[in-house]
Every structure is written in C-alpha cells, then in structure tokens.
Amino acid sequence: MEVKLNADVLTDNNAAAAHNRGEFSKNNILVVNLMSSPGAGKTTILEETVRKLSIKYRIGVIEGDLATERDADRIRALGAKAIQINTHGGCHLDARMVAKILPEFDLNEIDIMFIENVGNLVCPSGYDLGQHHKVAVLSVPEGNDKIPKYPTMFRRTELVLLNKVDLLPYLDFNVEEAISDLNGLNPESKLLTISARTGEGFNSWIQWIEGAFEQCKQPNQ
Amino acid sequence: MHEMALMGDILNLVFDDAKQKKITKVKSITLTVGQLSNALPDALEMAFDINKAQGHDMLSDSSKLNIIVEEAKATCIFCEELYKPTHRIAICPKCNMPGGKLTSGETFKVETYEGE
Numbered sequence: 001m002e003v004k005l006n007a008d009v010l011t012d013n014n015a016a017a018a019h020n021r022g023e024f025s026k027n028n029i030l031v032v033n034l035m036s037s038p039g040a041g042k043t044t045i046l047e048e049t050v051r052k053l054s055i056k057y058r059i060g061v062i063e064g065d066l067a068t069e070r071d072a073d074r075i076r077a078l079g080a081k082a083i084q085i086n087t088h089g090g091c092h093l094d095a096r097m098v099a100k101i102l103p104e105f106d107l108n109e110i111d112i113m114f115i116e117n118v119g120n121l122v123c124p125s126g127y128d129l130g131q132h133h134k135v136a137v138l139s140v141p142e143g144n145d146k147i148p149k150y151p152t153m154f155r156r157t158e159l160v161l162l163n164k165v166d167l168l169p170y171l172d173f174n175v176e177e178a179i180s181d182l183n184g185l186n187p188e189s190k191l192l193t194i195s196a197r198t199g200e201g202f203n204s205w206i207q208w209i210e211g212a213f214e215q216c217k218q219p220n221q
Numbered sequence: 222m223h224e225m226a227l228m229g230d231i232l233n234l235v236f237d238d239a240k241q242k243k244i245t246k247v248k249s250i251t252l253t254v255g256q257l258s259n260a261l262p263d264a265l266e267m268a269f270d271i272n273k274a275q276g277h278d279m280l281s282d283s284s285k286l287n288i289i290v291e292e293a294k295a296t297c298i299f300c301e302e303l304y305k306p307t308h309r310i311a312i313c314p315k316c317n318m319p320g321g322k323l324t325s326g327e328t329f330k331v332e333t334y335e336g337e
Contacts, residue, residue: 003242005331007234009227009252009260091223123223126259148308152259155310184309187319 016095020130027107036137038119041163044196060110064093092123121150140164144178166195228268244336249285258329293326
C-alpha cells in the first residue's frame with residue numbers, strides 16, 4: 001500500500017522552533033543565532049558583546065559545541081547566564097536541543113539571548129532554532145572565497161560580521177569581492193567589519209543589536 | 222555529515238505514520254530533495270543503508286530509498302527572466318541585477334512511502 005505523506009523532513013525541528021519562538025516572544029527576548037566555521041571568533045565576539053551590552057541589558061547565552069564547557073565558562077566569567085549544549089559529535093544545533101535546555105534559564109530575567117552554534121559553515125544553516133535573526137561570522141584568515149563556496153549559509157543569514165579585520169594589512173582578503181559575492185547571494189544581507197581583539201567596528205554591531213531589540217519588542221513584529 | 226541526523230528525522234516521520242496505520246514493513250520511501258536543500262542524495266542513500274544494516278524491524282534488506290531531485294530555479298523580479306542559478310544565486314544572467322528569487326530547489330520532503 002502506498003501512503004502519501006507529503007511532509008517536510010524538518011517537521012519535528014520546525015515544531016520545536018515554533019515552541020522556542022513562542023517562549024522567546026512571551027518573554028520579549030531578542031534571539032540571535034550566531035554561526036561560523038570553527039575559529040572564526042564567535043566566542044571572542046560574544047565576550048566583547050556581553051561586556052558592552054550588560055550595562056543596559058540582561059544577556060543569556062546558549063553555547064553549542066561537540067564537547068567541553070569551555071565556551072560557557074568564558075561567558076559565565078563575565079557574569080552572564082550561559083548554558084552549554086554538548087552535541088557529542090553532532091555537527092549543528094537543532095531546535096529540539098534548544099527547547100530541552102530552555103527551562104534552565106529564567107526567561108523572565110533575559111532581554112537578549114545569543115545562541116552560539118557549533119562551528120560549521122554547512123549544517124547549522126538548515127535548522128531553524130526559533131531565533132529572530134541569523135548572523136554569520138567570517139574571519140579574515142579564512143579568505144573571502146568562503147562566501148561563494150558556502151552559499152546556503154551566506155544566503156540564509158541577514159548579517160555577516162567580518163571579524164579579525166586588524167589582520168587585513170597582512171593577508172589577501174578582498175573585502176570588496178566579499179561584499180559583491182554576498183550581494184550576489186542575498187542582496188538584503190549586510191556586512192560589518194569588526195575586530196574582537198581591538199574592538200574596531202563594535203559600535204555598529206551593538207547598534208544593530210539594539211535596533212533589532214527595539215524591533216522585536218513591537219507587537220506587530 | 223548531517224544526513225545521518227536527517228535520515229533519523231525521515232525514518233521517524235515514516236515509522237510514526239506507519240505504526241498508526243498498522244503497517245509493519247516499509248518497502249520504499251520516496252523523497253524530494255532540492256539541489257539547494259543542503260542535503261546530499263548520495264549521503265542520504267548511505268545513511269539509509271546504515272539504518273538498514275542496523276536491522277530496524279520496520280526495514281528489510283530489500284527496502285528502497287527513491288530520491289527525486291528538484292532543480293534549482295529562480296525568477297528575476299526586474300526582468301522576469303526564469304533561470305537556473307549558479308553560485309551567485311540572486312544575480313540575473315539576463316539583466317545582471319541582483320533580483321533573483323528562488324522558485325524551486327529548496328524542497329526537502331518525504332513524498333510517499335510504501336508499506337505492507
């Protein structure tokens with residue numbers, strides 16, 4: 001007997017993402033899903049971001065890694081609440097993993113939540129976690145060819161943070177080509193140049209987050 | 222290698238539905254996999270074979286995975302050209318403007334399964 005199922009493969013994930021989104025909006029939390037390859041600087045960016053935002057906002061961080069609590073410990077050292085998810089070999093976070101650890105947060109006590117995905121430019125782009133915004137980090141040593149080489153990631157994110165720009169004078173990263181390739185994939189996507197080491201460009205990034213926070217508080221969003 | 226995780230989701234969808242219908246064996250599963258869905262047909266086949274080799278009681282050695290590949294297509298919002306996108310998906314090859322919107326290629330669905 002043939003059965004017509006006509007079901008999205010990610011049905012289960014998408015239901016969990018909708019649940020997460022409901023929890024976040026009930027508590028007026030802005031949620032940003034941060035994705036990149038390993039070593040692009042997600043955690044270092046988050047450390048500086050948490051330092052700057054903590055003055056005005058209550059921050060929560062969900063850390064995704066295959067193993068260790070190292071990243072969560074780095075965030076906790078700054079006084080923010082952080083929960084580590086260990087995927088034990090899994091190459092991405094999915095919405096069910098996030099749903100499972102959400103009760104560990106007092107969501108009433110959080111304004112902005114960052115989800116640091118597992119370092120990987122492929123799989124994380126396919127999973128809705130219930131976030132408001134997907135942000136990709138690309139770093140100068142990786143080279144600007146990563147944008148056309150990983151189109152699903154850079155087409156599905158609305159902001160790219162180009163990190164480690166303090167290394168631009170020493171390496172062959174072509175920023176103009178990166179912007180042109182990004183426009184070719186997703187004309188609505190923006191690129192901000194930053195350095196988590198020197199603090200360069202952080203004002204624009206913090207402004208972007210604050211703008212997104214104001215927007216997500218509006219009831220029609 | 223997220224195809225293993227995806228195959229887990231595919232089999233859960235099928236087996237849950239089959240159990241409700243009192244189906245005990247799944248003979249074949251048919252998927253539509255878009256070229257831009259981020260899932261690789263070969264790796265899905267491999268993941269399916271691994272699940273079979275692990276001996277799930279709803280699958281047998283002869284259970285088959287059929288994959289319909291959905292081509293990526295885009296339409297330009299400026300000149301309405303219909304085209305097959307290259308890696309610069311949004312750039313229209315006719316008017317060179319970044320106005321391309323995907324019309325297909327991202328589908329990733331379980332279409333049907335055959336059970337007994």
